[in-house]
Amino acid sequence: MRGKFITLEGIDGAGKSTHIEYLAECIRKRGAAVTVTREPGGTELGEKLRELLLNRDMHADTELMLMFAARCEHLKRRILPALASGEWVLCDRFSDASYAYQGGGRGIPADRLVILERWVQDDFQPDLTLLFDLEPQAALVRRSAQRDADRFEAQELAFFARVRDAYLKRAAAEPTRFRIIDSGQSRELVRVKLEKIIANA
Ligand code: TMP
Numbered sequence: 001m002r003g004k005f006i007t008l009e010g011i012d013g014a015g016k017s018t019h020i021e022y023l024a025e026c027i028r029k030r031g032a033a034v035t036v037t038r039e040p041g042g043t044e045l046g047e048k049l050r051e052l053l054l055n056r057d058m059h060a061d062t063e064l065m066l067m068f069a070a071r072c073e074h075l076k077r078r079i080l081p082a083l084a085s086g087e088w089v090l091c092d093r094f095s096d097a098s099y100a101y102q103g104g105g106r107g108i109p110a111d112r113l114v115i116l117e118r119w120v121q122d123d124f125q126p127d128l129t130l131l132f133d134l135e136p137q138a139a140l141v142r143r144s145a146q147r148d149a150d151r152f153e154a155q156e157l158a159f160f161a162r163v164r165d166a167y168l169k170r171a172a173a174e175p176t177r178f179r180i181i182d183s184g185q186s187r188e189l190v191r192v193k194l195e196k197i198i199a200n201a
Helices: 016-029 044-055 060-084 095-105 110-121 136-146 157-173 187-199
Strands: 005-009 034-038 088-092 128-133 178-182
Touching: 005 016, 005 095, 016 034, 016 088, 016 128, 016 187, 034 060, 044 060, 060 088, 060 095, 060 110, 095 110, 095 157, 128 157, 128 187, 136 157, 157 178, 178 187
Parallel strands: 005 088, 005 128, 034 088, 128 178
Antiparallel strands: none
16 A cells, blocks of 8 residues: 655744654554655755755756756655555655745746646645744744754745745645644644644544
């Protein structure tokens, strides 16, 4: 039986990476094997592209195409084979991030994203997407306590407000695929919610 493909989304600092290992544990408790991976990245080539994407200045269209190039490699060489072998795949970001960051944040029209998405994915979509939602100012406070900012993290609050807005619009348009997690809650409350979601997935 094909495994399930679950993606985690949210603005930088919203806390999705904090919860990914706990989610993996919940899936293992169900008796399924799980691959934990991330985008951009997840393959040797994808991690090299990530390094460029997070650190090198480039045109917004170049950024968009490199995100999808990394995704193509990841999907075809890692995600699809894992799902076909019955494993679940837990992925820290996927195409919704391109719609939110390159679409909402950078202002690239959605029709360009649709072309790349179709090219790379055909009609493949996550089975479930967990959107960790947090107000941009609170996310900034969390981020600055953690690490030095990369190219995305260094963007102004208005950029993250647009990214968050784009995520929330996508979640509203696809309510059966998305679950919105209020990241302003305590870690324990978030865990309780995640456990329930995985138990019903
Ligand atoms: P991460 O810090 O969550 O690992 O993600 C790296 C950065 O890449 C994050 O700031 C969001 C950005 N990103 C995009 O802009 N578009 C995408 O399609 C993906 C997957 C990530």
